[in-house]
Amino acid sequence: MSIESHLVELEKKHRAIEREIELELAHPNTDDVKVTTLKRKKLRIKDEIVRLAPTAATVH
Numbered sequence: 001m002s003i004e005s006h007l008v009e010l011e012k013k014h015r016a017i018e019r020e021i022e023l024e025l026a027h028p029n030t031d032d033v034k035v036t037t038l039k040r041k042k043l044r045i046k047d048e049i050v051r052l053a054p055t056a057a058t059v060h
Contacts, residue, residue, distance in 0.1 A: 006052065007052055010045050010048055010052075014049065017041055017045070
């Protein structure tokens with residue numbers, strides 16, 4: 001898998017987690033632990049995107 005395709009997959013996961021967080025927050029009985037876990041996962045993915053993005057830019 002190339003860095004570019006890996007970045008695309010990470011961005012898809014990031015957006016999917018964002019939607020999941022929004023859905024969870026829309027419920028009257030929001031599971032705070034689940035939301036916190038999702039936010040941490042989203043942040044880890046974002047950190048990896050930021051780390052890999054310069055590498056992808058220099059490959060071309």
